[in-house]
Amino acid sequence: VGTVWIAIASKEKVVAKLFTFSNKRIQNIERSATAALTMLLNLLKQDLN
Numbered sequence: 268v269g270t271v272w273i274a275i276a277s278k279e280k281v282v283a284k285l286f287t288f289s290n291k292r293i294q295n296i297e298r299s300a301t302a303a304l305t306m307l308l309n310l311l312k313q314d315l316n
Contacts, residue, residue, distance in 0.1 A: 269295055273303045277314050282306060 268290050274283040286302055288295040 271295065271299045271302075273299065273306060275303070275306050275310055277310055279314070280310065282310060 269288040271286045271288060272283060273286065274281065276282070284302075284306065286299070288298050
């Protein structure tokens, strides 16, 4: 419980990361969404540079 893998990819790069959150389901959903969007934003910024 609380273990989440998030992966994102562009044409040039694939990034996968393991997150370990608490046992609270709603918080885990929110944290997972935030982490995924942050990872995506960072990848997009890298691709633009």
